Amino acid sequence: MSAVLVLVETDGGGATEVSRETLTFVRGLGLDVHALVVGDGPPGLVDQLGAYGVTTVHHADGDAFTSYAAAAWAAAVVAAAGDATVVTAAGTPRGNEVLAHVACRLGVTMAANVVEVESVSPLSVSRQVLGGSALEEMRLEDAVAVFSVAGHACDPAEAESHAAPVVHPLDVSVPEADLRARVVRTEPGEPDESGGLKSARVVVGAGRGAGGPDGFADLLELTELLGGSLGVSRVVTSLGWRPHHEQVGQTGSRVAPDLYVACGISGAIQHWAGMSSSKTILAINTDPDAPMVTKAHYAVIGDLHEIVPAVNEELRRRSAG
Amino acid sequence: VLVEADASAYGPADVAAAIADVVRAHEAAGTTYDLVLLGNDASDTGDFQVGIRLSYLLDRPVVAGVSTLSVDGDRVVARGGAPDGGTEIFEVPLPAVLTVMEGGIEPRYPSIPGRMKAKKVQIEEVAPSGTPVGAGRVRLKLPPVQPSQVEVLGEGPEAAGAVVDLLEKLGVVR
Numbered sequence: 001m002s003a004v005l006v007l008v009e010t011d012g013g014g015a016t017e018v019s020r021e022t023l024t025f026v027r028g029l030g031l032d033v034h035a036l037v038v039g040d041g042p043p044g045l046v047d048q049l050g051a052y053g054v055t056t057v058h059h060a061d062g063d064a065f066t067s068y069a070a071a072a073w074a075a076a077v078v079a080a081a082g083d084a085t086v087v088t089a090a091g092t093p094r095g096n097e098v099l100a101h102v103a104c105r106l107g108v109t110m111a112a113n114v115v116e117v118e119s120v121s122p123l124s125v126s127r128q129v130l131g132g133s134a135l136e137e138m139r140l141e142d143a144v145a146v147f148s149v150a151g152h153a154c155d156p157a158e159a160e161s162h163a164a165p166v167v168h169p170l171d172v173s174v175p176e177a178d179l180r181a182r183v184v185r186t187e188p189g190e191p192d193e194s195g196g197l198k199s200a201r202v203v204v205g206a207g208r209g210a211g212g213p214d215g216f217a218d219l220l221e222l223t224e225l226l227g228g229s230l231g232v233s234r235v236v237t238s239l240g241w242r243p244h245h246e247q248v249g250q251t252g253s254r255v256a257p258d259l260y261v262a263c264g265i266s267g268a269i270q271h272w273a274g275m276s277s278s279k280t281i282l283a284i285n286t287d288p289d290a291p292m293v294t295k296a297h298y299a300v301i302g303d304l305h306e307i308v309p310a311v312n313e314e315l316r317r318r319s320a321g
Numbered sequence: 322v323l324v325e326a327d328a329s330a331y332g333p334a335d336v337a338a339a340i341a342d343v344v345r346a347h348e349a350a351g352t353t354y355d356l357v358l359l360g361n362d363a364s365d366t367g368d369f370q371v372g373i374r375l376s377y378l379l380d381r382p383v384v385a386g387v388s389t390l391s392v393d394g395d396r397v398v399a400r401g402g403a404p405d406g407g408t409e410i411f412e413v414p415l416p417a418v419l420t421v422m423e424g425g426i427e428p429r430y431p432s433i434p435g436r437m438k439a440k441k442v443q444i445e446e447v448a449p450s451g452t453p454v455g456a457g458r459v460r461l462k463l464p465p466v467q468p469s470q471v472e473v474l475g476e477g478p479e480a481a482g483a484v485v486d487l488l489e490k491l492g493v494v495r
Contacts, residue, residue: 009404016404068409070373070385093422094404096362097385100370104377109332109457112362112369115464124459129367136366137459148369180382181413189406202493226488227495240427259493269464280491282484283471294469298487302477310478314485315494 003032005081006054007073007089007098010041014048017254018090020156022149023052026088027159029120034058035165036080038073039065046165053159057167064174067186070094071178074101079172081106081144086123091148093251099148108142113150132269151250152273189245197246202228203257205248205275206236209264209285209304213241218308219263225315231255233271249274263304267292284308322445332456333366337374339449344379346447354416356397361386361420366456372420383418384411388426390419 004026008019015023027033034056035049046057060076077098081087087102089095091113103110111127118124118137123145126135132150140147197203204223210216216230223230231248232241248255250270260278265271267283267290275281276295283296284304293299300307324339331339344354357379359372376383387399396412399419403409431439474483488494 011405070383092404093361093386093402096369097373100373100385101377103370104374109334110368110370111457112367126462127367129461130365131367132464135462135464136456137462138457139459140457177382181384181411181417183409184412185410186403187408187410189403189408225495226493228493238423259488259491282474282487288473294471295467296471299471299473300475300477300480300484301473302480306478307480307484310481311484314481315488318485318489319494 003034003056003082003084004029004086004088005034005036005058005077005084007077007087007095008035008037008049009090009092009094010037010045012042014042014045015052016090016092017156018092018095018149018151020052021151021154022088022090022095023049023054024157025149025154026086027053028117029086031086032056034080034084036060036077036170038076046167050163050165051158052156053161053163054165055163057165058170059167060170060172062172064172064179067183068094069174069179069182070097070101071181072172072174073098074105075174075178076170076172077102078105079170080168084144086145086147088146089148091150095148099146103146106142106144106146108144108146109138109140111138111140111145111147114147115150115153128269150273152276197229197231197248197253198255200229200255200257202226202259202261203231203248203255203275203278204228205231205233205260205262205265205271206242206304207233207263207265207271208235210236210241211264211305215305216242218305218312221312222261222308222315225312226259228257228259231260231275233265233268262292262296263308265292266290267295322447324447324449326449326453330453330455332454333368333370334374335449335453335455337371337378338451339447340371340375341378342450343447355392356390356415357381357418359418359420361422364423368456372418376418379416379418381416381418382413383420384413385420386422387411387419388422 009016035054036058038060058080064072113128114125116126123140129136232246237244237247250273254274256277258279260281262283281296283293283299362369384399387401390399399411474480
């Protein structure tokens with residue numbers, strides 16, 4: 001049986017959420033699922049991968065992998081691929097980067113951010129283009145299909161039957177050329193920059209509708225009244241209205257609060273990817289047809305600059321009474 | 322340099338090949354490039370690979386997704402975001418290819434005199450060589466629309482009462 005190889009990214013808790021989504025996604029191909037782990041994996045990782053249906057875990061370790069070098073990782077992927085017919089990773093910056101290297105090495109096409117497999121044989125996939133507002137159906141006709149799986153293409157779910165994976169240490173010879181672009185040192189992020197945001201029970205989200213850097217006072221007051229955190233869409237940080245560490249979405253924090261209040265956020269797929277796990281979503285938007293409104297559980301139609309102050313006042317009134 | 326081509330027939334490998342051709346042609350004519358800078362990904366096609374493909378064609382090291390860079394002698398020091406939210410620092414021998422991550426960099430727009438001068442610059446037009454391999458695109462389509470389950474609480478500030486009722490029901494009011 002031919003196989004699909006998944007490059008698995010890890011954090012302290014095991015395989016990252018997006019990597020577990022990717023493992024879930026590729027089980028739909030009906031192939032044997034192999035995983036590649038680079039460097040030291042956290043304890044319990046192999047069992048976790050087995051629960052997600054992985055039958056073989058390739059492990060690349062050694063001097064070439066003590067700090068990140070995309071080309072070295074790609075060498076490991078190629079070595080682990082063996083006769084796999086599909087090679088994937090999560091559509092993260094790292095996943096897309098390594099797979100692009102792999103595609104160059106194998107001389108094949110690469111599809112970034114796939115959300116759906118249209119047909120298995122011949123392999124045809126749909127992937128996000130135009131920031132997720134459209135899908136491109138694409139044929140992958142090479143001997144090895146290389147694609148990344150977009151975040152939230154599916155929910156992570158363990159396999160029906162758990163496997164006990166065989167661990168296969170990889171012997172990869174990494175030439176010096178593959179280590180030319182290598183991390184020489186790292187600096188930690190600002191302490192607890194987004195810690196509060198990621199664990200907040202309530203996140204007040206703000207988008208372009210805030211109107212400018214001065215448009216956040218009422219939103220911050222609502223955040224304060226609800227004991228929550230402020231989260232913003234990418235346009236808000238790109239325009240410099242709020243700092244990057246407040247960004248929610250594919251390139252920001254992923255949040256899953258009890259309540260997400262989306263104020264003036266249209267609901268682009270990248271933002272949705274960062275907050276769709278919220279238990280309840282309340283959208284405040286002038287446009288009743290905005291994706292955020294149609295996907296929300298509750299909505300108020302109108303200008304956030306009129307609605308949010310009224311909500312704040314009502315909250316204060318009731319707490320005083 | 323303007324590469325005159327039918328963009329719709331071009332996939333990421335074709336774009337990389339066209340850029341590599343220009344770099345090689347200029348180098349043959351005596352202009353060498355220590356750095357080739359590209360965006361990390363196109364906001365329309367979102368391929369995430371042109372810069373990396375270019376680095377293979379030119380046999381140069383590549384760092385993807387950098388946010389700042391500085392040249393230090395025969396090396397370039399590039400910084401980019403790490404998966405854990407920190408920063409990764411690369412020191413790469415020149416010549417190299419870097420792809421720049423969107424966001425975090427303030428664009429510096431050219432001055433009016435600069436723009437006037439730019440109008441007089443001669444643009445080198447290049448016809449691409451070879452037949453493009455394309456993007457493998459079958460068709461574009463819209464994502465499936467989920468049926469909306471939204472409950473509209475009201476319009477405008479008059480909805481504040483209904484909103485706070487909901488907040489209380491959800492137990493998120495302090």
